[in-house]
Amino acid sequence: MKTKECPGCAMDVDERAEVCPICKYEFPQQSKSLQAVIWLFILLMLFWVFF
Numbered sequence: 081m082k083t084k085e086c087p088g089c090a091m092d093v094d095e096r097a098e099v100c101p102i103c104k105y106e107f108p109q110q111s112k113s114l115q116a117v118i119w120l121f122i123l124l125m126l127f128w129v130f131f
Contacts, residue, residue, distance in 0.1 A: 083092040088105030099106050 082095040084095045084097075084107075085091070086093050086100040086103065086105050086107075088100055089103040091100065091102045093100050093102070097107065098109070
């Protein structure tokens with residue numbers, strides 16, 4: 081199981097958790113389209129550097 085660190089209490093929680101079960105910190109949601117744009121940008125930069 082992959083985990084992420086809660087910025088509210090520094091405990092490791094499941095990376096898919098939307099709310100920390102310890103301190104109830106609500107993790108911000110990142111949209112799928114934003115993730116796609118970020119990956120596309122990274123791939124384009126890599127292509128530009130190597131070719």
